[in-house]
Amino acid sequence: MTRHLLIIGAAFAALSLAACGDKTETKGAATPSEQAATPDANPAATVPTVADETKADVFAMKAADLNMFEIESAKLAAARSTNAQVKTFAGKMATAHGKxxxxxxxxxxxxxxxxxLPMTLSKDLQDDLDDLSKxxxxxxxxxxADSQVDAHQAMLNLLQRYAQDGDTPAIKAFAAATAPTVQEHLNTAEGLKKGFVN
Structure with a gap:
C-alpha cells in the first residue's frame, strides 16, 4: 500500500514539474479578427473597482445611487405593502435616506x-427596482426585505471603506458619521427578512 502511494506521489510530482515547464511560444501579430475575438487585456480599466471607491467622485456617485434606490423602493413599499412593519420601515427609510x-x-x-450627483438610478439598481415593482x-x-438587506449592506461597506481610506476629509467625515445609522437600518432589515423566511 505504501509503495503504491509513493508511486502515485512520484507520478503527480512528475506531472506537476512538466506543467510548470516553460511553454513560451512565438507567434506573429494577431490578425484583426483575432484582436476582435480577444477580450480587452485590461477590462477593469473601464469599470470602477473597489479601490476606486476611495476616490471622492466614485464614492459619491455610488452612495447617491444606493441612496436613491432606498428612497424609491421605500415609496414603492409604502404604496404596495400590506404589512404594518414593512410600511413603518419604508416610511423611516424614505425620511432617513432623504437626510x-x-x-x-x-x-x-x-x-x-x-x-x-446622478438624478436617476444606475441600470443595475433600476433593474432591481423594476423587479421589485413586478x-x-x-x-x-x-x-x-431582501432588497433592503442587500442595499444596506452594500451602502455600509461603501461608507466604511471610504471612512477609512477615502481621499477627501469632509466626505470621509460624512461617511464615518453615516455608517452607524446605516448599520441600524441593516439590522432592522435583517429582522424583517427573518420574519418572511418560510
Whole structure:
C-alpha cells in the first residue's frame, strides 16, 4: 500500500514539474479578427473597482445611487405593502435616506469637490427596482426585505471603506458619521427578512 502511494506521489510530482515547464511560444501579430475575438487585456480599466471607491467622485456617485434606490423602493413599499412593519420601515427609510442625500450634498459642498450627483438610478439598481415593482402581492414584502438587506449592506461597506481610506476629509467625515445609522437600518432589515423566511 505504501509503495503504491509513493508511486502515485512520484507520478503527480512528475506531472506537476512538466506543467510548470516553460511553454513560451512565438507567434506573429494577431490578425484583426483575432484582436476582435480577444477580450480587452485590461477590462477593469473601464469599470470602477473597489479601490476606486476611495476616490471622492466614485464614492459619491455610488452612495447617491444606493441612496436613491432606498428612497424609491421605500415609496414603492409604502404604496404596495400590506404589512404594518414593512410600511413603518419604508416610511423611516424614505425620511432617513432623504437626510442622507442632503448630508452627502453638504459634504461635497464643504469639500469643494466638483461632483455632480446622478438624478436617476444606475441600470443595475433600476433593474432591481423594476423587479421589485413586478413582484406579486404575496411575494412583495419578502422581496422588499431582501432588497433592503442587500442595499444596506452594500451602502455600509461603501461608507466604511471610504471612512477609512477615502481621499477627501469632509466626505470621509460624512461617511464615518453615516455608517452607524446605516448599520441600524441593516439590522432592522435583517429582522424583517427573518420574519418572511418560510
Amino acid at each position: 442622507t442625500g442632503e448630508g452627502l450634498q453638504a459634504a461635497i459642498a464643504a469639500s469643494g469637490a466638483a461632483i455632480i 413582484a406579486s402581492n404575496e411575494d412583495f414584502d419578502k422581496k422588499y
